[in-house]
Amino acid sequence: xxxxxxxxxxxxxxxxxALDDVCLTLDSGEVLxxxxxxxxxxxxxxxxxSGVYTMDKGQIKINGDIxxxxxxxxxxxxxxxxxxxxxxxxxxxxxxxxxxxxxEKRNSVTKRIxxxxxxxxxxxLLNRLGVDIDVERIVKTLSVAEQQMVExxxxxxxDCRIIIMDEPTDALTTDEVQNLxxxxxxxxxxxxxxxxxxxxxxxxxEIADRVEVLxxxxxxxxxxxxxxxxxxxxxxxxxxxxxxKFPKIKVPVSxxxxxxxxxxxxxxxxxxxxxxxxxxxxxxxxxxxxGRTELAKTLFGVYKYSGDVFVEGKKLKLTSTSAAIEAGxxxxxxxxxxxxxxxxxxxxxxxxLATLKVFTGLLGKVDTRKEAQTVSDxxxxxxxxxPSISQTVENLSGGNQQKVLVGKWLMTxxxxxxxxxxxxxxxxxxxxxIYNLINELKKNGIAIIMISSELPEILGICDRIxxxxxxxxxxxxxxxxxxxxxxxxxxxxxxxxxFEAN
Amino acid sequence: xxxxxxxxxxxxxxGMQSVIGLLGLCxxxxxxxxxxxxxxxxxNVLTQTSLNAVMAIGMTFVILTGGIDLSVGSILAxxxxxxxxxIHSGLNVWIAILIGLVIGTVLGLVxxxxxxxxxxxxxxxxxAMMTMARGATLVYSSGRPKSNLGEAFGFxxxxxxxxxxxxxxxxxxxxxxxxxxxxxxxTGRYIYATGSNEKAAKLSGIxxxxxxxxxxxxxxxxxxxxGMVVTSMLDSASPTAGTGAELDAIAAxxxxxxxxxxGQGGVVGTIIGxxxxxxxxxxxxxxxxxxxxxxxxxxxxxxxxxLIDRRRR
Numbered sequence: 109x110x111x112x113x114x115x116x117x118x119x120x121x122x123x124x125x126a127l128d129d130v131c132l133t134l135d136s137g138e139v140l141x142x143x144x145x146x147x148x149x150x151x152x153x154x155x156x157x158s159g160v161y162t163m164d165k166g167q168i169k170i171n172g173d174i175x176x177x178x179x180x181x182x183x184x185x186x187x188x189x190x191x192x193x194x195x196x197x198x199x200x201x202x203x204x205x206x207x208x209x210x211x212e213k214r215n216s217v218t219k220r221i222x223x224x225x226x227x228x229x230x231x232x233l234l235n236r237l238g239v240d241i242d243v244e245r246i247v248k249t250l251s252v253a254e255q256q257m258v259e260x261x262x263x264x265x266x267d268c269r270i271i272i273m274d275e276p277t278d279a280l281t282t283d284e285v286q287n288l289x290x291x292x293x294x295x296x297x298x299x300x301x302x303x304x305x306x307x308x309x310x311x312x313x314e315i316a317d318r319v320e321v322l323x324x325x326x327x328x329x330x331x332x333x334x335x336x337x338x339x340x341x342x343x344x345x346x347x348x349x350x351x352x353k354f355p356k357i358k359v360p361v362s363x364x365x366x367x368x369x370x371x372x373x374x375x376x377x378x379x380x381x382x383x384x385x386x387x388x389x390x391x392x393x394x395x396x397x398x399g400r401t402e403l404a405k406t407l408f409g410v411y412k413y414s415g416d417v418f419v420e421g422k423k424l425k426l427t428s429t430s431a432a433i434e435a436g437x438x439x440x441x442x443x444x445x446x447x448x449x450x451x452x453x454x455x456x457x458x459x460x461l462a463t464l465k466v467f468t469g470l471l472g473k474v475d476t477r478k479e480a481q482t483v484s485d486x487x488x489x490x491x492x493x494x495p496s497i498s499q500t501v502e503n504l505s506g507g508n509q510q511k512v513l514v515g516k517w518l519m520t521x522x523x524x525x526x527x528x529x530x531x532x533x534x535x536x537x538x539x540x541x542i543y544n545l546i547n548e549l550k551k552n553g554i555a556i557i558m559i560s561s562e563l564p565e566i567l568g569i570c571d572r573i574x575x576x577x578x579x580x581x582x583x584x585x586x587x588x589x590x591x592x593x594x595x596x597x598x599x600x601x602x603x604x605x606x607f608e609a610n
Numbered sequence: 611x612x613x614x615x616x617x618x619x620x621x622x623x624x625g626m627q628s629v630i631g632l633l634g635l636c637x638x639x640x641x642x643x644x645x646x647x648x649x650x651x652x653x654n655v656l657t658q659t660s661l662n663a664v665m666a667i668g669m670t671f672v673i674l675t676g677g678i679d680l681s682v683g684s685i686l687a688x689x690x691x692x693x694x695x696x697i698h699s700g701l702n703v704w705i706a707i708l709i710g711l712v713i714g715t716v717l718g719l720v721x722x723x724x725x726x727x728x729x730x731x732x733x734x735x736x737x738a739m740m741t742m743a744r745g746a747t748l749v750y751s752s753g754r755p756k757s758n759l760g761e762a763f764g765f766x767x768x769x770x771x772x773x774x775x776x777x778x779x780x781x782x783x784x785x786x787x788x789x790x791x792x793x794x795x796x797t798g799r800y801i802y803a804t805g806s807n808e809k810a811a812k813l814s815g816i817x818x819x820x821x822x823x824x825x826x827x828x829x830x831x832x833x834x835x836x837g838m839v840v841t842s843m844l845d846s847a848s849p850t851a852g853t854g855a856e857l858d859a860i861a862a863x864x865x866x867x868x869x870x871x872x873g874q875g876g877v878v879g880t881i882i883g884x885x886x887x888x889x890x891x892x893x894x895x896x897x898x899x900x901x902x903x904x905x906x907x908x909x910x911x912x913x914x915x916x917l918i919d920r921r922r923r
Contacts (some may be wrong), residue, residue, distance in 0.1 A: 227886070372904070408813070410813075410859065427812070428815075428817070429812060429813055429815045430815035430816075430817065432815075433815040437861075440754065446807075446810070447807075447809045447810050447813050448810055448811060448813070449807070449810060450802075450803060450810060450811075450873070451806075451807070452806055452808045452873060452874060453803075453806060453873075460813075460817070461799060461800075461803055461814050462814045462815050464796035464799060465796065466794070467796075468796050471790075471795075471848050472791075472794075472795040472796065472797065473790075473794045473795060474794060474795060474796055516814075517876060
């Protein structure tokens with residue numbers, strides 16, 4: 109008898125069938141990976157299991173008994189723990205307070221919280237994870253990776269039978285991922301069932317026993333990891349074979365569009381100089397904290413800077429984002445939800461917000477007919493999947509949300525587009541679409557700066573690559589000479605001593 | 611894909627819900643009191659409501675950006691008092707009114723500056739203004755009302771055009787302009803954008819500081835406009851005028867379904883909200899309910915209405 113059995117699960121959201129007759133089984137001591145593109149329904153499925161959403165139809169059995177999960181508490185009582193994609197910690201509380209939040213051990217008479225017990229238990233849990241975090245630190249002072257570990261410790265403390273991990277490795281370094289895998293293996297031995305959601309197929313192949321694939325809210329199939337391979341899984345995910353992962357095209361480069369000279373922002377950027385030409389994709393590589401996003405935002409008029417920026421030979425004063433947009437520079441943010449989208453507003457509202465002046469007529473009235481026409485054109489051109497242009501963007505998948513933002517910036521008819529991690533949180537199929545889109549922009553004479561942490565992507569798409577380290581440019585590579593190793597050498601230290609020493 | 615214009619039913623229903631509430635209230639009151647549906651009484655309700663409604667419209671602008679304005683009651687008193695003082699000193703009535711309106715707008719701008727340049731939370735910034743403007747009113751008037759303001763000024767609050775009270779006509783125009791700005795213009799969209807996601811609005815090239823200055827100025831202006839009407843209606847500027855008026859204005863906005871966290875709602879709802887409060891006040895008076903009970907009942911109605919709204923979301 110399986111530990112967990114979900115059958116015929118259906119869930120509808122306004123305008124979308126998020127889950128349509130989906131099933132899932134999980135044995136104890138098993139790691140099941142859920143795989144699928146964004147919007148395939150993975151998160152929805154585990155949110156139903158953990159009581160965040162309630163299903164419209166279907167049945168859940170645990171150890172053969174039908175259970176009724178109406179809210180998060182029901183799920184907790186049944187021994188289902190979830191580590192969410194978005195961190196759910198209270199930033200102003202300490203590590204140990206977070207781990208035992210809502211389940212504090214109290215003195216039976218005075219009702220005072222037994223802090224020393226909580227601290228001691230928290231320490232034990234974190235040790236088990238192989239991390240060294242002071243349990244009295246305030247959570248907001250921790251790095252994202254450390255917060256992730258605290259979140260995992262929190263779920264471990266609940267002593268769950270079923271543990272769900274939603275993209276747990278996104279913020280972790282290679283070492284931390286290996287630590288996490290050690291913990292997962294240990295949990296397996298204790299007979300826990302683990303459901304793992306991940307975009308990273310290599311990781312799934314390493315840690316999972318079985319893989320279940322979802323596509324567009326439907327169950328596609330389940331494979332035993334030992335009997336399948338990456339190509340087969342990708343094919344199941346996207347429903348077609350991906351011929352070319354990086355469809356790069358070459359366009360003859362012409363005039364310099366953007367020239368940056370001795371750009372500095374105190375504490376963030378030091379003496380940055382580079383050129384960008386028409387028909388070129390310039391990659392910016394570097395580790396987290398190297399100052400890539402800060403450079404992009406400076407060019408978008410967010411930070412005060414010293415130094416000179418020229419667009420088509422004309423010196424600019426980038427004092428605000430509107431000045432940058434005016435000059436033809438736009439910035440596609442790495443954080444769609446926080447900095448890009450108006451989630452409660454429509455596709456149309458989101459796409460035209462930066463260009464409303466174009467649609468404004470007599471008495472400041474926005475010409476909604478003209479607006480709808482233009483938006484529809486862009487929706488078609490960018491192949492945005494949405495039931496209508498008045499659909500709320502919250503209900504679109506990550507890839508389509510990204511395209512909405514690309515469309516918004518294209519409407520401003522930019523000369524230079526800065527794309528900050530444009531494929532983050534987007535599935536394989538939609539990634540290729542974004543790459544094709546970049547090529548198309550390139551052909552249309554838009555100069556592109558692409559920031560990415562994925563080296564294969566940088567190598568596959570960019571014509572030239574700048575590498576940054578601690579706010580400086582430490583290297584510049586043509587695409588034919590660039591390799592992952594070279595980029596990493598520049599990204600890690602200025603002199604390249606690191607690799608030679610190794 | 612065709613550019614379709616699908617009606618968003620959830621938004622539509624949210625609007626309808628308060629309309630249904632209002633109609634239900636009217637039906638109950640017309641059964642309980644035969645005087646309720648008399649033409650004279652209806653005009654009376656509309657006139658009373660228009661005072662709160664004009665101020666609540668300004669408040670809607672502020673709340674849509676995620677802010678709040680506690681100073682409207684005091685701005686109402688101060689601008690009314692200054693205008694009354696100007697009239698007493700022999701200034702032309704219309705210039706006196708203009709000065710009153712400018713004062714209200716400037717005080718609103720000061721609120722906006724504290725919020726944007728000073729980075730003071732709206733609640734605190736406008737709380738300070740509420741106290742300051744009330745203090746300034748007391749200083750300027752030495753705590754005494756200024757009455758007998760003349761017939762020309764009285765027209766604003768007591769006059770009628772085609773047998774419709776002037777305050778109602780003022781409300782009508784304020785509403786039309788506010789509705790147009792919020793739903794038809796780019797500025798309106800920027801106001802919603804600022805409340806919905808300020809970071810994203812900034813990164814879309816919207817000058818959110820300017821938008822915030824604007825909404826607080828609008829709120830100051832509508833408060834001063836209400837101050838003119840109230841002063842004219844009573845033919846007297848009282849230093850305690852508009853005490854607690856900010857709460858009625860906020861109640862009207864919230865009853866109308868505008869979200870206090872910003873980005874959602876609008877002035878149609880606010881008008882309905884103001885009407886609910888106005889009809890309730892009027893009905894309870896007609897039914898001779900003591901003013902102590904009136905407060906109690908009003909509070910309960912607001913709480914229940916918002917609870918129902920919350921449950922639906």
